[in-house]
Amino acid sequence: MTTAIATSGLVKTFGPTRALDGLDLAVHAGEVHGFLGPNGAGKSTTIRVLLGLLRADSGQVTMLGGDPWHDAVALHRRLAYVPGDVELWPNLTGGEAIDLLGRLRGGLNKARRDELIDRFDLDPRKKGRTYSKGNRQKVAIVAALASDAELLLLDEPTAGLDPLMEVVFQDVINQMKTEGRTVLLSSHILAQVEKLADRISIIRLGKIVQSGTLAEMRHLTRTTIEAHTATPVSGLESLAGIHDAEVSDGRVSFAVDGEHLDAAVRHLSSFGIRALTSHPPTLEELMLRHYGDELAANANGNGADR
Amino acid sequence: MTTLTQEPARTTAGRPRENSLAGTGKLVRFNLRRDRIKLPAWLAGMFLFVFYYGAALPQLYQTEEDLQVVTEFTQGAMGAIIAGPGFGLDDPTIESVIAGVYGLYFLLLAALMNILLVSRHTRVEEQTGRAELIRANVVGRHAPVTAALIIAVVANVLLALLVAAAMAAADLDTSDALLFGAGIGAVGLVWAGITVLTVQVSAFSRAGSGLAGAALGAAYVIRAAGDTITEGGSLLSWFSPLAWSQQTRPYADGRWWPLLLSVAFAAVTAAIGYVLSTRRDVGAGLVAPRRGSPTAPAWLRSPLSFAFRLQRAGLIGWGAALVVAAAVYGGITGPIVDAFEDLPETMIDVMGGDPSRLLDGYVSTMALSFAIVLAVFVILGLLGARGEETKGRAEPVLATATSRSAWLGGHIAVIAAGVAVLLAITGLVLGIATAISVGDAAYIWDTTAAHLVYVPALLVLLGIAVLLFGFVPGAVGATWAVFGFATIIGFFGPIMDLPQWVHNLSPIEHVARLPLEEISWTPLVILTVVAAGLIGLGLYGFGRRDLDTK
Numbered sequence: 001m002t003t004a005i006a007t008s009g010l011v012k013t014f015g016p017t018r019a020l021d022g023l024d025l026a027v028h029a030g031e032v033h034g035f036l037g038p039n040g041a042g043k044s045t046t047i048r049v050l051l052g053l054l055r056a057d058s059g060q061v062t063m064l065g066g067d068p069w070h071d072a073v074a075l076h077r078r079l080a081y082v083p084g085d086v087e088l089w090p091n092l093t094g095g096e097a098i099d100l101l102g103r104l105r106g107g108l109n110k111a112r113r114d115e116l117i118d119r120f121d122l123d124p125r126k127k128g129r130t131y132s133k134g135n136r137q138k139v140a141i142v143a144a145l146a147s148d149a150e151l152l153l154l155d156e157p158t159a160g161l162d163p164l165m166e167v168v169f170q171d172v173i174n175q176m177k178t179e180g181r182t183v184l185l186s187s188h189i190l191a192q193v194e195k196l197a198d199r200i201s202i203i204r205l206g207k208i209v210q211s212g213t214l215a216e217m218r219h220l221t222r223t224t225i226e227a228h229t230a231t232p233v234s235g236l237e238s239l240a241g242i243h244d245a246e247v248s249d250g251r252v253s254f255a256v257d258g259e260h261l262d263a264a265v266r267h268l269s270s271f272g273i274r275a276l277t278s279h280p281p282t283l284e285e286l287m288l289r290h291y292g293d294e295l296a297a298n299a300n301g302n303g304a305d306r
Numbered sequence: 307m308t309t310l311t312q313e314p315a316r317t318t319a320g321r322p323r324e325n326s327l328a329g330t331g332k333l334v335r336f337n338l339r340r341d342r343i344k345l346p347a348w349l350a351g352m353f354l355f356v357f358y359y360g361a362a363l364p365q366l367y368q369t370e371e372d373l374q375v376v377t378e379f380t381q382g383a384m385g386a387i388i389a390g391p392g393f394g395l396d397d398p399t400i401e402s403v404i405a406g407v408y409g410l411y412f413l414l415l416a417a418l419m420n421i422l423l424v425s426r427h428t429r430v431e432e433q434t435g436r437a438e439l440i441r442a443n444v445v446g447r448h449a450p451v452t453a454a455l456i457i458a459v460v461a462n463v464l465l466a467l468l469v470a471a472a473m474a475a476a477d478l479d480t481s482d483a484l485l486f487g488a489g490i491g492a493v494g495l496v497w498a499g500i501t502v503l504t505v506q507v508s509a510f511s512r513a514g515s516g517l518a519g520a521a522l523g524a525a526y527v528i529r530a531a532g533d534t535i536t537e538g539g540s541l542l543s544w545f546s547p548l549a550w551s552q553q554t555r556p557y558a559d560g561r562w563w564p565l566l567l568s569v570a571f572a573a574v575t576a577a578i579g580y581v582l583s584t585r586r587d588v589g590a591g592l593v594a595p596r597r598g599s600p601t602a603p604a605w606l607r608s609p610l611s612f613a614f615r616l617q618r619a620g621l622i623g624w625g626a627a628l629v630v631a632a633a634v635y636g637g638i639t640g641p642i643v644d645a646f647e648d649l650p651e652t653m654i655d656v657m658g659g660d661p662s663r664l665l666d667g668y669v670s671t672m673a674l675s676f677a678i679v680l681a682v683f684v685i686l687g688l689l690g691a692r693g694e695e696t697k698g699r700a701e702p703v704l705a706t707a708t709s710r711s712a713w714l715g716g717h718i719a720v721i722a723a724g725v726a727v728l729l730a731i732t733g734l735v736l737g738i739a740t741a742i743s744v745g746d747a748a749y750i751w752d753t754t755a756a757h758l759v760y761v762p763a764l765l766v767l768l769g770i771a772v773l774l775f776g777f778v779p780g781a782v783g784a785t786w787a788v789f790g791f792a793t794i795i796g797f798f799g800p801i802m803d804l805p806q807w808v809h810n811l812s813p814i815e816h817v818a819r820l821p822l823e824e825i826s827w828t829p830l831v832i833l834t835v836v837a838a839g840l841i842g843l844g845l846y847g848f849g850r851r852d853l854d855t856k
Contacts, residue, residue, distance in 0.1 A: 044855075051705050053853040073709045081705035085856055087698040090510075091619065092598075099602035100612060104706035124600040129433075129510065140702065153705075 002029040003062070004151055004182040005050060010059035012045055012206075019045040021206035022059070027184055027199075032177050034197030035186040042206040043186040044084055047155050050184075051081060064151060077106045080144035084155040084186075086136040088128030094139040095124030101143040113146035119168050134160040145172055152176065152183045158192060170195055190284055202286070210286070217286055222255040224279040225264065230272030239267055329445035333453035337427050344426075345461055348419045352412065352490075353468045359408055360476025363400050373398040376407065386533035387638060391549075393538065394558030401479050402557040405486050409556075413548055416465060416494035417522050420458055421501050425515040427454035429505035432589045441588055451502060451583060455576060458498035466491030482556040489551030492568035496547040497522065499572035502579035509591035547571055609708050613716035616694070617687060621724050624683055628676065628732045635672055636739020636753075639665060643744055663822065669740065669753050670819040676732045677760035677814060678793050680725055684764055685785045687721035688771040692782045698856040710849045714775070718841060721768055726761050733757030756820035762833035766813040767792070769840025776847025779854060 005027035012020040019042050027033040037043050048054040050063055052072035061068050066075050088097055095117075102108025117124055120138045131139065137160045144152060158166050173196050176183060187193050193200060200217065202210040210217065222243065227233075233252045236245045241260030246253050256264045268276075338345075367373045377395040385392050390410050394402030428451055431437040437450060469487030474480045500521050505514035525546040532543030543549040550564040550571075586592055605611055643665055691714065694700045704713060737753030771785040792812040799809055809815045813836075816829040 048701075048853070048855060053701060053704060053855065055850075055852055072704075073707050076705060077707040079705075081702065083698065083701055083705075085698060086702075087856070089616065089699060092602075092615070093600065095600035096598070096602040096606070100606055101702055101706055103602070103607040104609070104612070104703060104708050106707050125597040127595060127598055130595050143702075 003027070004029040004031075005033075005061075005063050005184065007046075007049075007061045008059060010046070010049065010061060011057045012042075012049060012054060013057055019206055020049070020056070020059075023203070023206060024208055025201055026211070027182060029182050030177075030180050031198040032173060032183040032185060032196050034193035034200040035184055035203065036188065036190065036193055036200055037186075037203035038188055041203045043203060044155055045206075046203070047081075047153050047184070047186060050153060051076075078149055079151040079153060080105065080147045080149035082137075082140045082144045082152075082154045082157045084159065086133075086140040088131060088136050088139060090127065090129035092128050093125055094122060094128065094131060094135070097128060097139055098124065098143040098146065102146060105147055105149070107148075108143075108146045109148055113142065116142045116146055116172070119172070120165060132160075134162065134165070137161060138165070141169065145176070150181055152181060152185075154183065154185045156187055156189075157185070158187075158189065166192065222257055222285075223261055224253070224255050225268070226253040226277045227251075227268055227273055228275040229268065230274060233268065233271050235267070236264075239264060326446040326448045327452055328449060329443065330449040330452045330456070333440070333445065333449055334456050337453055337457055341423075341426075341457070345423070345457075348423075349461070349464055349468055352415060352419075352465060353472045355415070356404070356412065356469050356472035357476050359404050360400070360473055360478050363403060367400070367403070373400070373403060376403055386537075387530045387634065390529065390552045391533050391537070391539040391543070393552075393555040399479070399557065401473070401482070404473075404478075405482075405556045406558075409486065409489070409552065410548070412469065412490045413493045413551055414522065414526070416462070416490045417497040418519075419465075420462070420494045420498040421515050421518040421522070423458055423461065424454050424498050424501035425505055425511050425518070427457065428502070429511040429514045433509065433511050435589070437588060447584065448580060451580065455498060455502065459495065462491040462494040462498070465494055479557070482560040485554055485560045485562065486556035488562070488565060489554045489556065492565045492572075493548060493551050495572040496550075496568050496575075499575035499579070502576045503582065506579055506582040506586065507592050509589065509595060513591075609703075609712040609716035610719055612703070613691075613713075613720045617690065617717075617720050617724065620683075620687070620690075621720075621728070624680075624724075624728055625731060628679075628728055629735050632676070632732045632735035633739050636736040637743055639668065639740045640743035665740075665744065666752075666822045669736070669749070670756055670822045672736060673733065673753070673756040673760065674796055674814070674819065676736075676757060677729065677764065677817075678789075678796055680728055680732075680760075681764055681767055681789050681792065681814075683728065684721055684725055684768045685771060685789060687717070687724065688768065688775060688785070689782060691717040692775060692779065695779070695854050696856070701853065701855055704853060711845045714772070714845060714848050718768065718772060718845075722765055725764050725768075726758070729757040729761060729764075730754060752821040755825070759817050759820055759825065759830065760814065762830045762837060763813040763817050765837035766833050766840065769837040769844065772841045772844030773847070774844070776844035776849075776851070779851070 003026060005025060007023055007025045010020050010023040010025075011018070021042075023042065023046060025035075025046065035043055035046070045054065049056050049061060050068050052068040052070075052075070055069055064075055064078055068075060088094070092100070098113060098117075099108070102113070116122075120142060122135065122138045122142060126135075128136075128139075137157065141157055144154070158169050161169065170192070173183060173185070177196075177198075183196075185193060185196060194214065197214070199213050200211070201208050228250055229252060230250075232249055233247050236242050236247070236252070236254060239260065240263070241257035242264060243255045243257075244253075252268070254264070265276075367376060377392070377398045385395075385407075388410075389407045392406040395406045398406075431440070431450065440450065441447075466484070466487035469490050470480070470483040473483040473486065497518060501515065501518040504517035504521070505511065507517060508514055525548045529539075529543050529546035529549045529552075532540045532546065532549065535542060539549060539553060544553070547568060550567045553564045554561055582592060606615055691700075694717075700713065704710065733754035733756060734750070736757070737750040740753055741747050741749040767785065767788060770788055771782055774782045774784060792814045795804075795809055795812040796814050799812075799815070813833060816833060818824065818826045818829075
């Protein structure tokens with residue numbers, strides 16, 4: 001599997017702020033890579049370094065086999081970008097902005113442009129200053145997706161889009177994936193990344209703290225179990241990997257580490273399970289484990305294995 | 307349901323007046339805090355401007371006869387157009403020259419100050435969406451406009467007092483100082499009222515302040531035409547708010563009552579603005595924005611053509627304004643030459659001894675003036691590129707296959723070509739108008755050349771701005787200091803006792819003043835080389851620095 005983006009030890013400071021603090025990111029060619037982190041974690045800074053708009057203080061970056069700073073123009077012919085906060089030219093219509101950005105990249109697919117404008121329900125005749133935030137975002141999305149670029153750098157592309165448009169967006173990204181394009185999709189909207197991403201990297205304070213497929217990440221976390229049993233459950237505390245156990249007559253709830261799930265369910269069944277619900281870990285929980293102090297050390301220990 | 311719908315209805319019906327002004331006091335304080343630099347800078351600038359004239363003119367015109375020469379110049383049609391009715395200039399004093407000759411420029415500046423001030427606190431706030439945040443609080447419908455007007459009134463009263471104080475500080479006769487100041491403040495007040503009205507029309511602040519500016523231009527033209535018809539102003543003059551302040555006749559036979567017209571007019575325009583503001587939504591205009599093309603024209607496909615597209619409207623606006631100004635200033639050369647002929651022989655000796663050379667002097671001074679005006683175009687052009695960067699609009703362009711040097715180079719090329727074309731057009735129109743006015747076709751080419759020689763000097767100014775853009779992008783605005791220096795040296799250098807090397811610091815000083823002087827090519831070549839070097843260095847710096855992002 002070839003690598004589309006590889007950074008190692010990337011550092012970028014703005015005065016006293018260390019925006020990137022030794023960032024190691026790897027994106028494989030042909031995958032949709034979710035780039036998750038809260039506001040201010042360094043997502044936009046990373047993407048701007050990848051675009052050669054900012055120059056890293058130290059560390060290595062390779063993108064599509066080139067150096068983003070020195071080979072910016074050549075690389076930009078092969079990629080398309082959607083900024084997180086889209087600003088348009090007040091006197092240019094949305095359609096003019098789409099055409100212009102496409103032409104400056106080296107041409108755009110006219111048929112796809114018209115199709116996307118239609119699917120995103122965008123009015124291309126309005127002047128830039130009259131668009132709402134969501135519509136400005138659509139202009140940037142159409143401009144980027146109407147290209148034949150092999151790499152898409154999308155910085156929180158759907159911020160400001162309504163849920164219907166978000167579905168359209170997911171459709172289009174899945175279509176891009178089947179065409180074999182690489183997508184780096186930054187977001188703090190976890191559900192969206194969950195639906196689209198093959199692999200995920202979580203960034204916090206300018207560092208990647210976790211990286212892998214969603215399945216791999218779930219392995220690292222706990223499943224929540226709630227059950228009704230025929231006889232009251234006992235002996236849970238003797239099992240390994242059980243947390244936050246609560247037992248009241250006939251009802252039990254606890255969280256269990258991935259590798260101990262089998263043993264825990266087997267233990268429960270000996271009390272006669274009448275109803276069982278289990279919640280897989282959501283990305284919220286994944287992130288809470290990284291950003292919550294409680295288990296940070298444990299999680300980082302696990303992360304070091306991969 | 308019934309209680310829900312009835313209760314608010316009763317409260318709004320019960321005390322609408324009180325509600326619509328809620329929060330005005332807090333907004334005044336808030337806006338004053340946001341204006342803590344801009345407003346004092348405007349007021350201090352106006353004070354210094356008046357003080358400068360008050361202090362410099364007595365040095366320049368030391369005798370009665372010197373003063374007479376000035377007033378000879380400003381009488382007749384030309385005087386009416388560029389200065390006004392000129393009361394008190396038959397028996398000129400320093401004070402009446404300041405009020406009668408230069409007073410108009412203070413009026414224009416006061417109007418400009420108020421257009422920007424009111425627009426900044428009303429429509430700009432709505433356009434950026436900040437007004438929505440404010441209005442969602444306990445702030446009434448009319449509070450933002452009222453707050454802006456209160457600040458404008460306070461600012462104009464202060465302006466009037468400061469102008470009077472500047473006259474006193476320059477040790478001049480203060481008998482009509484307050485009247486002179488009040489006239490300036492009154493024009494400010496009128497344009498505050500006009501701007502309250504015009505910002506209601508369009509959803510965009512530029513259109514709103516543009517309309518107010520157009521009103522100022524119209525007022526200028528009406529007054530100029532009216533004052534030309536009859537000495538001291540005709541009935542037509544009285545249709546212009548600028549005339550009302552001039553008709554107070556400070557330092558001639560001062561009278562206060564014309565200012566009542568100003569105050570009444572300001573009140574009426576502001577009141578119409580209030581009414582219009584209640585007929586529209588927050589952020590909306592009375593005129594719906596037009597729709598444009600769904601696709602980009604075929605020629606819009608390179609960084610250069612894009613930079614041109616962004617600056618096109620500005621270029622057209624500048625071109626139109628310069629053509630009108632050049633036609634007016636060229637058209638009055640005939641009367642000026644007549645005025646020269648009326649001059650007593652001793653005066654002609656003082657001014658070079660040859661009436662035809664006086665006309666050459668006039669042409670070269672106009673060329674210098676237009677070059678300095680176009681320096682503003684150069685700086686604004688590069689600040690526009692800087693705005694593209696800081697507002698986040700350069701980012702998506704630089705993420706395409708557009709290099710840093712192509713992007714900035716496109717803007718530089720459009721500014722440089724724009725300056726050359728605008729100077730050529732201005733020179734050509736001034737030349738044609740002059741040639742027609744005095745009946746000498748040679749002036750067409752002489753005048754065009756007199757303008758074009760300033761291109762290299764303006765490119766040096768552009769180079770300084772580009773250099774800052776490349777290495778200290780936050781300080782591009784410092785180019786204004788260079789512009790201010792070049793302007794002062796250009797206009798007042800001859801009367802200031804400064805060492806030659808100080809003069810040499812201004813790029814404009816190295817340009818021969820055609821047709822008065824012979825063209826000299828060496829400085830033009832050197833200036834061009836310096837400009838190219840500065841631009842190249844700036845491009846290099848921009849290629850190496852981080853892009854400023856939002």
